[in-house]
Amino acid sequence: MCGYDYKTDAVCETVKRIDTVRKNGNIIDEIIELGKTCTEAKSAGITKQPIDNYTRLLISMFKYTGLLEENRSPKYYKKKGNRVDKFFQLTEYGASKLKAYNNMKDLRLSEYDKYSDIEKKALIRIGFYQMLDRIGFDISPISKQLEDDMNVCSKILQGKELLFSPYQMLEYNVVNEALGISEPATSHSASTIVKKGTEHRDTVVDTNLNIHSLKAEALIKSKKSDLSKNEQISKMLLKRLNASKDINIGVVEFLKNMEKMKQSDFYPLVADLLGFIFNREAFAPSAGNNNMRYDVMIPDSQYSIPVEVKSPTEEEMLSVKAIRQATENKILLLARKPYKTTYEISSFACGFKLPNDRSDVYKLIDEIYKTYKINIAILDMETLIRAAFYCASTKSYYEVSDFKNKKGIIRFENL
């Protein structure tokens, strides 16, 4: 199981202690004491770490509740000697929970505030009791009340279950009142409670977890051509193809050759391959030229494309950094016009591999488009090599003008 054992005695004792602290008032000193005991209490299995590294607690909770499980697979992480890094994987149970939560009515404070007092009270009850129901409490004693409340809130909920934790969102006495709990006279007199902080609610945490992110794809068709502007590269590609007999082996071999390449070798190679498939002279501007900050330029009389390249030694998979740079490249090219282009033509980011499905990169490409209407298209080496082999063996090429309004992963037709 996870790193924390929930020993009932220890929990009870700690709860009792916190309760005393709340009543006594001198919270800071008590917390320091509590911290000390926790650090010393090796038997409880709580070491110094979890107290200042609270993300561990969350991670262990995920495991403890069975939402996530540990996995190791060389498919996702490279072997380091005999070791493969572990990662967390959503369990089937976790996936079903995620789906269920996504289908619930997510009630935020800003929306809650808009409703009438009667609706507010009903929402508190529904939120609280449905939560109890979900964790297995028997809520039949209040089923009549719940039914009435659901009727009051039918328009708000629209048949959905409510995701709302009233004690976390609202003052506890407001919640108590709605639930009909009268406060015992002795508990928490106001002076013993630390002044309630108001949480910073200017920004809302994004709960829209998209496991299979929406990945836009740009599909590009090829054209026949007899002339190739890059005879040498064509010969090199055909030689590779002939040597390996099979296109798949050829791709793997080529990738292997690239794997260890540094910027100085990798950028010109990518420029050559891009130039080849688009049948023109693409080039990598010399380093230090501030006016041409893109790593590779695919020039055109109308639709030039700037390319941000990340060599495998810089980063194996494309990251958000590359997307940021691709955005900037496009802006700079439009403003300084060393090569003609139009706003809607994509800006490329080219890396050894595409990021994982869960990567923020796909989301960011979408968001950059929504905010600035700039199209970022991403390309990995395998796709580029396959496209180059295809063009070499069929004497065809792709057109840059096809990248009008194309964003997301670049897919070439016929591959």
Added chain:
Amino acid sequence: MRIYKTKASGGCKEKSPIEELVFNDLQLRDKMINLRQSLSVVKLTANGENELVSLLFKGLNGSAYFPRKGDNSERFDALITFEDCKAIAEIEIPSSEILDAPRNLLDDYAVLNCRKGEDVSNIIPLVICWDLPNKRTAYWNVVTDIYEILGLKIKTISILALALHYWTTSKLDLIGDDFYLNRANSNMLNENLLLKAYGMSVDDFPGYFTPFK
């Protein structure tokens, strides 16, 4: 592990090294010289940059919010709120990677726009830096190009300029073009006047109100 006592508990009330920089009895000129020389203090104090930024904005009737660690949806370094405006900020102390700041801001801004349901049309992208980049660096070109293409004015303010406003209790105008420094004008004109009013000049602090060269 260290547990920090809050001031409210009445215990020790020692000033932090950052508070020493901001709250002291020096003359204005000496305060500024002192701050200018204290880059190492800011860097070596845990969370020093954020504390400094937070203190200064608070003193100017604003507030600074710093994102929770690990939240991919809050990529900015700070969110500054005033009564009449809001700014999304990248903090560059020291300024060695300031060239990345505009593109990071474009990312921050897009994410804020799409994930937080925030009306970004009034949000000011702001680079808070230690000193200004030199005149012929690409930074000014990038800022100018971004305005030309996207119509977005990325503003630049140095910590010393921020502190000057705080110490002289003069209003900080982020909405106007005071801090929209670009290829054509990378000098803080209002701060020049402000310094003059206190018997100083921007030339006393080269690199902090105008580019060093």
